[in-house]
Amino acid sequence: KIVQAIADRPFLIDGHPVHLGVSIGIARAPTDGDDPAELMSQADLALYAAKAGGKGTYRYYDPSLDEKMRVRRSLEAGLRQALLVGELELHYQPLVDAKTGKITAAEALVRWNHPERGQIPPIEFIGIAEETGLILPLGKWVLETACADAMSWPGEMSIAVNLSPVQFREPALVAMVETALSQSGLPSSRLELEITEGVLLNDEVRTLEVLQELRGLGVRISMDDFGTGYSSLSYLRKFPFDKIKIDQSFVRQVPHDEESAAIVRAIITMGSCLGMSTTVEGVETSAQFDFSVAEGCDTIQGYLISRPLDHQSFTALLTEHAGGTIAA
Secondary structure, three states: OOHHHHHHEEEEOEEEOOOOOOOOOOOOOOOOOOOOHHHHHHHHHHHHHHHHOOOOEEEOOOHHHHHHHHHHHHHHHHHHOOOHHOEEEEEEEEEEEEEOOOOEEEEEEEEEEOOOOOOEEEEHHHHHHHHHHHHHHHHHHHHHHHHHHHHOOHHHHHOEEEHHHHHHOOOOOHHHHHHHHHHOOOOOEEEEEOOHHHHHHHHHHHHHHHHHHHHOOOOEEEEEEEOOOOOOOHHHHOOOOEEEEEEEHOOOOOOHHHHHHHHHHHHHHHHOOOEEEEEEOOOOOOOHHHHHHHHOOOEEEEOOOOOEEEEEHHHHHHHHHHOOOOOO
């Protein structure tokens, strides 16, 4: 009830609504112990578990969390080391022009090559990076590496880089983007920054200022996972987006599911009316590809075209398909 009550009641700051999220960890006495310090530590473990399970949740302590925290702390220490010794690498997933089938852009996706555990997927360490602040040096490395790699690609190909809510709140964000562009020599028009609705849930005035500063550099701004939040439509009116990326959850059932098809069709039409380009994500079948093309989207991304590839393999893909199409 506490979680729901807080989520349902935004409050106003200077006339602007601010939504709060809450996660709760609970330890009980005497069930979990009698020592106050121990109970606080157990409640803290439960809180981390609640956050890991998604925002707006609560979790009771149980002994299994001790082992999970040990693993988490090990990952945190390992990630700090990975940033220092170069265990991280970027993979790139291509986006193709819906009309020509040519690769016009790529999305940068970070991978961690752990010396003992092998490749660790982002879902296991990005949350830890955000909670510990490691997302800031990690995000800086991703941005600088992606811009430098993109400079080696032919033509006017764009590179898309994801920004987390923690990164977006960093006061030095705009300067960091400017530095990455100047160091790499990449024209700002070839950089696209992807943000999700979570970035927009805080101070709307400051958010608008940052977006305008980034666009002032010539960088394009994209709303990722469009349609998965509860305020996506209002954000398109309030904030200066250049692109909408339609979440793959709407794409899985097209064209056979009429409701999903209607939603994707409506988003593409809306984007066109607002002067925003649209990307259909998660395309895995020819039927989904053909539907997206027929409905007039601008670019398409998904496993049908290619899985994310390391820099060398992605460059080879570009060479292989230079001047031609990768999908049609």
